[in-house]
Amino acid sequence: MTTYYDDRSVQVTSTAIRVDDRVYPLAEISMVWHRRGSRSWRVLAGRGALGAAMAGPLAAAVLGVGLALWLDRSPTVTIAIVGASVLVGLAVGPVADFLFEYLDRSYARGSRQRELWVRCRGRHVLLLRTGDALRFGQIYRAVQRAVEQAPPPGATRAAARAAARPVRSRGRRN
Known part of the structure; x- marks a missing residue:
């Protein structure tokens, strides 16, 4: 057999x-x-949420740098805001690997019943x-x-x- x-x-x-x-x-x-x-719209919404979770810290970093330049404060305050924004952007690195793996498993499982x-x-x-x-x-x-x-x-x-x-x-x- x-x-x-x-x-x-x-x-x-x-x-x-x-x-x-x-x-x-x-x-x-x-x-x-x-x-x-x-x-399944629930699965598709979950994938969208994963994409937003990956893009969120990068968007926050870009907004932080823009805010630092727009505020036109002292160089120390501007450097502090830019530094904090860059750190937020760098937080994506360790989290992105986990999120990409989860997203990949989501595609392997599929979005519809078979x-x-x-x-x-x-x-x-x-x-x-x-x-x-x-x-x-x-x-x-x-x-x-x-x-x-x-x-x-x-x-x-x-x-x-x-x-x-x-x-x-x-x-x-x-």
Whole structure:
């Protein structure tokens, strides 16, 4: 038995697909497809907030330098305001790496629900619904590989092995 995908709730093998407590034998699956849901505005708003969090300290630094020059105070006060503004701008560095990683994970998860459907025993069955685009892609590809490698319905193992063997020709090669 070959395992194509395995996590705590989904297992795809060369004999069956297990999702939570349900098991679907591959011999009974005739078709696989997926559907995408609508975008999640909550996820998109979160990405916008991350962008604002990254741009905020830089904007504050630029505004601080502008304010220092506009106030036209003594050189000591101007240098202090510019120095504080630059420090605020430099605060982006350590925080940006964390925020970029979080933003990258947000894109890997995706912004919409995805559904994996199969036709099992003549009925359309929803196998999985998830918002995690990376995990969905791994499971969908595993199901596709398992179904492609499975023998056709009604075929015996011996017939499936014989069909997989290369045919040797007898005769002259040109």
